[in-house]
Amino acid sequence: MTTSTPPLREAARGILLDADGRVLLLRYDENGGFWATPGGSLKPGEDDTTATLRELREELGIDEQAVDLGVQLAERSKDHMVGGRPVRQVEKYFLARVGAAAIDPARATQPDNIRETRWWTVTYLRRTNETVYPVSLAELVDRVRTGRIPEHPVALD
Template sequence: MSTPRLREAARVIVLDGDDRVLLLRYEENGGFWAVPGGSLEPGETHLDAAHRELHEELGVIDMKVGPELAVRTKDHPVGGETARQVEKYFVAVVDPETVNPAQASQPDDIRAWQWWSLHEMQETAQTIYPLGLAVLITDYLRNGPPATPLELAG
Protein backbone atom coordinates (compact mmCIF):
# COMPACT_ATOMS: atom_id res chain seq x y z
CA MET A 1 0.00 0.00 0.00
CA SER A 2 1.47 3.36 -0.99
CA THR A 3 1.76 6.34 1.31
CA PRO A 4 -0.97 8.94 0.67
CA ARG A 5 0.11 12.25 -0.85
CA LEU A 6 1.09 14.91 1.69
CA ARG A 7 -1.26 17.86 2.17
CA GLU A 8 0.00 20.54 4.56
CA ALA A 9 -2.52 22.80 6.30
CA ALA A 10 -2.73 25.63 8.81
CA ARG A 11 -5.57 26.03 11.29
CA VAL A 12 -6.29 28.85 13.73
CA ILE A 13 -7.89 28.49 17.15
CA VAL A 14 -9.77 31.81 17.28
CA LEU A 15 -10.54 32.95 20.84
CA ASP A 16 -12.35 36.03 22.10
CA GLY A 17 -11.72 37.96 25.32
CA ASP A 18 -14.08 35.63 27.22
CA ASP A 19 -12.12 32.53 26.13
CA ARG A 20 -14.85 31.43 23.76
CA VAL A 21 -13.79 29.55 20.61
CA LEU A 22 -15.07 30.24 17.11
CA LEU A 23 -16.03 26.99 15.37
CA LEU A 24 -17.24 26.42 11.83
CA ARG A 25 -19.91 23.84 10.94
CA TYR A 26 -19.47 21.45 8.02
CA GLU A 27 -22.09 18.89 6.94
CA GLU A 28 -19.88 16.31 5.21
CA ASN A 29 -18.97 13.02 6.95
CA GLY A 30 -22.01 13.16 9.22
CA GLY A 31 -21.46 16.80 10.23
CA PHE A 32 -18.81 18.31 12.48
CA TRP A 33 -17.40 21.55 13.89
CA ALA A 34 -13.79 22.69 13.37
CA VAL A 35 -11.55 25.73 13.69
CA PRO A 36 -10.86 27.85 10.58
CA GLY A 37 -8.06 26.87 8.24
CA GLY A 38 -7.06 24.94 5.18
CA SER A 39 -4.28 23.69 2.95
CA LEU A 40 -1.21 25.65 1.99
CA GLU A 41 -0.91 27.08 -1.50
CA PRO A 42 2.39 26.69 -3.42
CA GLY A 43 5.18 28.76 -1.84
CA GLU A 44 3.08 29.69 1.19
CA THR A 45 4.23 29.35 4.80
CA HIS A 46 1.89 28.00 7.47
CA LEU A 47 1.48 31.50 8.94
CA ASP A 48 0.74 32.94 5.48
CA ALA A 49 -1.90 30.26 4.97
CA ALA A 50 -3.39 30.95 8.42
CA HIS A 51 -3.86 34.63 7.56
CA ARG A 52 -5.28 33.87 4.11
CA GLU A 53 -7.73 31.31 5.49
CA LEU A 54 -8.97 33.73 8.18
CA HIS A 55 -9.72 36.24 5.45
CA GLU A 56 -11.32 33.68 3.13
CA GLU A 57 -13.46 31.96 5.78
CA LEU A 58 -14.17 34.73 8.30
CA GLY A 59 -13.72 37.99 6.41
CA VAL A 60 -10.99 39.00 8.88
CA ILE A 61 -8.15 41.18 7.65
CA ASP A 62 -4.80 41.56 9.40
CA MET A 63 -5.41 39.39 12.48
CA LYS A 64 -2.40 38.77 14.71
CA VAL A 65 -1.83 35.01 14.70
CA GLY A 66 0.07 33.81 17.73
CA PRO A 67 2.13 30.76 18.59
CA GLU A 68 1.83 27.25 17.18
CA LEU A 69 0.18 25.05 19.82
CA ALA A 70 -0.16 21.69 18.14
CA VAL A 71 0.17 19.50 15.06
CA ARG A 72 -2.17 16.76 13.84
CA THR A 73 -1.60 14.17 11.13
CA LYS A 74 -4.68 12.50 9.69
CA ASP A 75 -5.36 10.47 6.55
CA HIS A 76 -8.69 11.39 4.95
CA PRO A 77 -10.32 11.63 1.52
CA VAL A 78 -9.69 14.82 -0.47
CA GLY A 79 -11.07 15.08 -3.98
CA GLY A 80 -11.68 11.35 -4.24
CA GLU A 81 -8.23 10.22 -3.09
CA THR A 82 -6.70 9.71 0.32
CA ALA A 83 -4.35 12.44 1.51
CA ARG A 84 -2.14 12.55 4.60
CA GLN A 85 -3.00 15.96 6.00
CA VAL A 86 -0.51 17.52 8.41
CA GLU A 87 -2.14 20.44 10.19
CA LYS A 88 -0.35 23.04 12.31
CA TYR A 89 -2.61 24.73 14.89
CA PHE A 90 -1.99 28.36 15.80
CA VAL A 91 -3.92 30.61 18.21
CA ALA A 92 -5.33 34.12 17.82
CA VAL A 93 -7.33 36.29 20.21
CA VAL A 94 -9.80 38.64 18.54
CA ASP A 95 -12.61 41.03 19.20
CA PRO A 96 -15.71 39.17 17.93
CA GLU A 97 -16.76 42.38 16.15
CA THR A 98 -13.84 41.92 13.71
CA VAL A 99 -15.21 38.57 12.53
CA ASN A 100 -17.51 39.20 9.58
CA PRO A 101 -18.51 36.01 7.73
CA ALA A 102 -20.53 38.13 5.29
CA GLN A 103 -17.15 39.39 4.01
CA ALA A 104 -15.75 35.86 3.58
CA SER A 105 -14.35 35.45 0.08
CA GLN A 106 -14.33 31.63 0.08
CA PRO A 107 -16.68 30.18 2.70
CA ASP A 108 -16.25 26.69 1.15
CA ASP A 109 -18.88 24.36 2.62
CA ILE A 110 -19.23 26.21 5.92
CA ARG A 111 -22.84 25.96 7.10
CA ALA A 112 -22.59 28.00 10.33
CA TRP A 113 -20.21 30.04 12.50
CA GLN A 114 -20.64 29.88 16.28
CA TRP A 115 -18.78 30.99 19.41
CA TRP A 116 -18.50 28.16 21.96
CA SER A 117 -17.50 28.27 25.62
CA LEU A 118 -15.04 25.60 26.76
CA HIS A 119 -17.82 24.13 28.90
CA GLU A 120 -20.15 23.89 25.89
CA MET A 121 -17.42 22.16 23.90
CA GLN A 122 -16.85 19.60 26.64
CA GLU A 123 -20.56 18.90 27.15
CA THR A 124 -21.76 18.64 23.55
CA ALA A 125 -22.53 15.36 21.81
CA GLN A 126 -21.61 16.99 18.48
CA THR A 127 -18.29 16.16 16.84
CA ILE A 128 -15.56 18.79 17.15
CA TYR A 129 -12.20 18.43 15.42
CA PRO A 130 -9.52 18.06 16.42
CA LEU A 131 -10.48 15.70 19.19
CA GLY A 132 -9.35 17.12 22.53
CA LEU A 133 -9.55 20.74 21.34
CA ALA A 134 -11.11 21.97 24.62
CA VAL A 135 -8.28 20.37 26.64
CA LEU A 136 -5.65 21.93 24.35
CA ILE A 137 -7.22 25.39 24.80
CA THR A 138 -7.59 24.97 28.57
CA ASP A 139 -3.91 24.02 28.86
CA TYR A 140 -2.90 27.01 26.73
CA LEU A 141 -4.99 29.42 28.83
CA ARG A 142 -3.51 28.05 32.08
CA ASN A 143 0.12 27.54 31.05
CA GLY A 144 0.75 29.51 27.86
CA PRO A 145 2.04 27.92 24.67
CA PRO A 146 3.92 24.62 24.90
CA ALA A 147 7.72 24.62 24.39
CA THR A 148 7.17 22.44 21.32
CA PRO A 149 3.86 21.87 19.50
CA LEU A 150 1.79 19.03 20.97
CA GLU A 151 0.86 16.00 18.83
CA LEU A 152 -2.92 15.67 18.56
CA ALA A 153 -4.88 12.50 17.87
CA GLY A 154 -7.75 12.23 15.37
Protein backbone atom coordinates in the same frame (compact mmCIF):
# COMPACT_ATOMS: atom_id res chain seq x y z
CA MET B 1 0.15 -6.22 -2.93
CA THR B 2 1.66 -2.74 -2.82
CA THR B 3 0.66 -0.21 -0.20
CA SER B 4 1.52 3.40 -0.86
CA THR B 5 1.45 6.41 1.36
CA PRO B 6 -1.12 8.99 0.31
CA PRO B 7 0.29 12.30 -0.97
CA LEU B 8 1.10 14.92 1.66
CA ARG B 9 -1.29 17.85 2.09
CA GLU B 10 0.01 20.55 4.44
CA ALA B 11 -2.57 22.67 6.23
CA ALA B 12 -2.58 25.59 8.65
CA ARG B 13 -5.43 26.20 11.09
CA GLY B 14 -6.25 28.92 13.58
CA ILE B 15 -7.41 28.34 17.12
CA LEU B 16 -9.31 31.61 17.43
CA LEU B 17 -9.84 32.80 21.00
CA ASP B 18 -11.77 35.87 22.05
CA ALA B 19 -11.20 37.98 25.19
CA ASP B 20 -13.48 35.62 27.17
CA GLY B 21 -11.42 32.53 26.28
CA ARG B 22 -14.02 31.12 23.90
CA VAL B 23 -12.93 29.34 20.72
CA LEU B 24 -14.53 29.88 17.32
CA LEU B 25 -15.59 26.76 15.43
CA LEU B 26 -17.15 26.23 12.02
CA ARG B 27 -19.86 23.66 11.24
CA TYR B 28 -19.80 21.54 8.11
CA ASP B 29 -22.43 19.03 6.92
CA GLU B 30 -20.12 16.50 5.25
CA ASN B 31 -19.40 13.13 6.86
CA GLY B 32 -22.44 13.32 9.12
CA GLY B 33 -21.69 16.87 10.26
CA PHE B 34 -18.86 18.20 12.38
CA TRP B 35 -17.29 21.32 13.89
CA ALA B 36 -13.69 22.36 13.22
CA THR B 37 -11.29 25.27 13.54
CA PRO B 38 -10.88 27.54 10.50
CA GLY B 39 -8.03 26.82 8.11
CA GLY B 40 -6.97 24.87 5.09
CA SER B 41 -4.20 23.74 2.81
CA LEU B 42 -1.09 25.71 2.01
CA LYS B 43 -0.66 27.03 -1.50
CA PRO B 44 2.65 26.31 -3.28
CA GLY B 45 5.43 28.43 -1.76
CA GLU B 46 3.21 29.69 1.08
CA ASP B 47 4.35 29.55 4.71
CA ASP B 48 2.12 28.53 7.62
CA THR B 49 1.58 32.05 8.96
CA THR B 50 0.57 33.45 5.57
CA ALA B 51 -1.75 30.48 4.97
CA THR B 52 -3.44 30.87 8.36
CA LEU B 53 -4.14 34.57 7.79
CA ARG B 54 -5.33 33.91 4.23
CA GLU B 55 -7.70 31.17 5.39
CA LEU B 56 -9.16 33.44 8.10
CA ARG B 57 -9.79 36.10 5.47
CA GLU B 58 -11.27 33.65 2.94
CA GLU B 59 -13.49 31.72 5.37
CA LEU B 60 -14.50 34.43 7.85
CA GLY B 61 -13.76 37.80 6.22
CA ILE B 62 -11.24 38.69 8.94
CA ASP B 63 -8.76 41.43 8.09
CA GLU B 64 -5.26 40.34 9.08
CA GLN B 65 -4.72 43.54 11.11
CA ALA B 66 -7.54 42.37 13.40
CA VAL B 67 -5.71 39.13 14.25
CA ASP B 68 -3.02 38.70 16.88
CA LEU B 69 -1.46 35.56 15.42
CA GLY B 70 0.64 33.71 17.96
CA VAL B 71 2.70 30.57 18.27
CA GLN B 72 2.08 27.15 16.85
CA LEU B 73 0.21 25.30 19.58
CA ALA B 74 -0.24 21.87 18.05
CA GLU B 75 0.07 19.54 15.10
CA ARG B 76 -2.08 16.70 13.83
CA SER B 77 -1.57 14.13 11.08
CA LYS B 78 -4.56 12.35 9.56
CA ASP B 79 -5.25 10.25 6.48
CA HIS B 80 -8.58 11.15 4.89
CA MET B 81 -10.31 11.91 1.60
CA VAL B 82 -10.12 15.33 -0.06
CA GLY B 83 -11.97 15.78 -3.32
CA GLY B 84 -12.44 12.02 -3.61
CA ARG B 85 -8.71 11.29 -3.25
CA PRO B 86 -6.82 9.97 -0.23
CA VAL B 87 -4.30 12.34 1.35
CA ARG B 88 -2.15 12.44 4.47
CA GLN B 89 -2.96 15.82 5.92
CA VAL B 90 -0.51 17.41 8.34
CA GLU B 91 -2.17 20.30 10.13
CA LYS B 92 -0.40 22.95 12.18
CA TYR B 93 -2.58 24.85 14.66
CA PHE B 94 -1.76 28.45 15.55
CA LEU B 95 -3.07 30.58 18.38
CA ALA B 96 -5.05 33.53 17.02
CA ARG B 97 -6.62 36.12 19.26
CA VAL B 98 -9.46 38.05 17.67
CA GLY B 99 -12.58 39.93 18.71
CA ALA B 100 -16.01 38.73 17.60
CA ALA B 101 -16.55 42.04 15.74
CA ALA B 102 -13.64 41.23 13.40
CA ILE B 103 -15.60 38.37 11.82
CA ASP B 104 -17.45 39.55 8.72
CA PRO B 105 -18.92 36.65 6.70
CA ALA B 106 -20.05 39.13 4.02
CA ARG B 107 -16.35 39.66 3.20
CA ALA B 108 -15.53 35.93 3.10
CA THR B 109 -14.36 34.98 -0.38
CA GLN B 110 -14.32 31.19 0.04
CA PRO B 111 -16.72 30.04 2.76
CA ASP B 112 -16.08 26.37 1.82
CA ASN B 113 -19.55 25.00 2.71
CA ILE B 114 -19.46 26.50 6.20
CA ARG B 115 -22.98 26.13 7.61
CA GLU B 116 -22.53 27.99 10.89
CA THR B 117 -19.97 29.73 13.09
CA ARG B 118 -20.17 29.62 16.86
CA TRP B 119 -18.07 30.69 19.84
CA TRP B 120 -17.67 27.76 22.25
CA THR B 121 -16.70 27.78 25.92
CA VAL B 122 -14.42 25.03 27.20
CA THR B 123 -17.28 23.75 29.35
CA TYR B 124 -19.57 23.45 26.33
CA LEU B 125 -16.80 21.77 24.29
CA ARG B 126 -16.37 19.16 27.00
CA ARG B 127 -20.12 18.47 27.32
CA THR B 128 -21.23 18.46 23.70
CA ASN B 129 -22.35 15.32 21.90
CA GLU B 130 -21.55 16.94 18.55
CA THR B 131 -18.46 15.90 16.61
CA VAL B 132 -15.60 18.38 17.06
CA TYR B 133 -12.16 18.15 15.44
CA PRO B 134 -9.58 17.82 16.74
CA VAL B 135 -10.94 15.59 19.49
CA SER B 136 -8.63 16.99 22.21
CA LEU B 137 -9.36 20.65 21.41
CA ALA B 138 -11.07 21.38 24.77
CA GLU B 139 -7.96 20.45 26.75
CA LEU B 140 -5.69 22.54 24.53
CA VAL B 141 -7.98 25.59 24.70
CA ASP B 142 -8.24 25.24 28.47
CA ARG B 143 -4.44 25.19 28.76
CA VAL B 144 -4.08 28.31 26.63
CA ARG B 145 -6.85 30.32 28.26
CA THR B 146 -5.36 29.64 31.70
CA GLY B 147 -1.92 30.82 30.57
CA ARG B 148 -0.31 27.40 30.07
CA ILE B 149 0.81 27.82 26.46
CA PRO B 150 2.85 24.80 25.34
CA GLU B 151 6.58 25.45 24.85
CA HIS B 152 6.52 23.10 21.86
CA PRO B 153 3.60 22.11 19.63
CA VAL B 154 1.59 19.24 21.12
CA ALA B 155 0.37 16.27 19.09
CA LEU B 156 -3.41 16.18 18.74
CA ASP B 157 -5.72 13.18 18.21
